[in-house]
Amino acid sequence: MITKKRSFGRGVAIVGAGMSQFGAFPDMTSRDLFVEAFHELRQSVDKGFDPRDIEILYLGNFSSELFEGQGHIAPIMADAVGLVPRPAVRVEDACASSGVALRQGILAVASGLYDMVLVGGIEKMTSLPTTEVTDTLAAAGDVLYEIPAGFTFPGFYAAIATTYMHQYGAQPEHFMHVAMKNHDNGSKNPKAQFGVTIEDWMEKRKASAIKKGKPVPTWSNVWDFFYDGKANPMIAWPLRLFDCSPITDGASAVLLVAQDIATRFTDAPIHIIGSGQASDYPLHDRNVLTSITAARRAAQSAYDMAGVSASDIRIAEVHDCFTIAEIVAIEDLGFFKPGTGYTMAQDGVTALDGIKPINTSGGLKAKGHPVGASGVGQTVEIWKQMRREAGDRQVSGDIPLALSHNVGATGQTCVVHIYERRN
């Protein structure tokens, strides 16, 4: 395989970013959500810009056909934000759709073909009942050999979890620490679907029971809640409800320009200095289950291109579709040795004030996981953190380097980006 070090034809920078509220919005279509993200993006460009200068849209979307009955969604989103007749390209790589759309947008600028590119992501998931959402997401697995066996997405990640537990001695309680950490971060993110800590969630449930005259839960601590099969039911052993990211409506967008014109739009652009992507076999066909090989390959490509290493990265947004996925991700990215990642949330290492803050946004777990919008949603958080605009969840000190890690399905696709702030 050709593995030579790659570089961009020219530099690429982010000069604007925005996202819609993430959550369940029965009265909003994907068009409304994308417009909401675009509004925030427009306001985020420090020196302003003329949207007519946007030359192309790359849009990440997993399955608007199955979720909304709407195919060919890229030109429809372009229309919603006034971009017709510019080309509009949909990118589909399951839950990595918009991370890969970002990479396509970067390549389009780096090649010299375009100077200003809009990259977006959209998924409107809550119109379907949960069982049909589960079936729709399962279409990202191997429908010949995995799905007929009864696998669901929680099932796939549960299989990764049991293998990891067997190999390294992790327990389900370690996974819950990841959920608690991400809900703590999400409670500080006004855009998050679950903007409450798990402790606050428990108090709300108690208050609601009192109000309705129903039996009040007797939880005395978070572990009582964790083991409560009604409040936190098993989804696929050992993963419970609070190990799973939610079903979410949401949109995200970033504005890319050629590096040499970036200061026309802002004095604080965020430079993209590394991009890596890889594919892999479906989960059933791998030799290793405790690591996502495509993530290791994508990360290596991105580190090589950027000329940096894992220890240089100050913060990262990683693909925590399930709690176990964050543990595997922080090992695959080289932040922690294999088999040691599971204690990092419990020990506070990956907390907002830890050595290596992970998922400061709340992650997919608390912020929400509108699958086709999640990758660019991660980039929006990186943009805010690096520019010190993250409010209550702002990480202390400078963030010269950050990373995003976006996974499609069980890791048949992974895309990694590395970001730099230079001033």
Added chain:
Amino acid sequence: MSDTNHGPFTAAVFNKYLDQEQLMATKCLQCNSLFIPPREICPECLDQQMMWVPLSGNGKVAAFTVIYVGPTFMNTQGYDRNNPPRP
């Protein structure tokens, strides 16, 4: 491409053998790698000369889970959170 004794390297042929309780793999004649489910092209050496070979059906469990919230096609057969399928 196909194997004159067993047929093409397709899911249909793989499933036909499964229905007969015979687990079949494809073997690359160039590098001897074994693949299950079937491959027409060897992902190891990219050679295209494959053959079907029967497997014993014995193996080690690599991972397992019990799925409580199942896919629709299993729910309609009566499996749910209170009645998860068990091995």
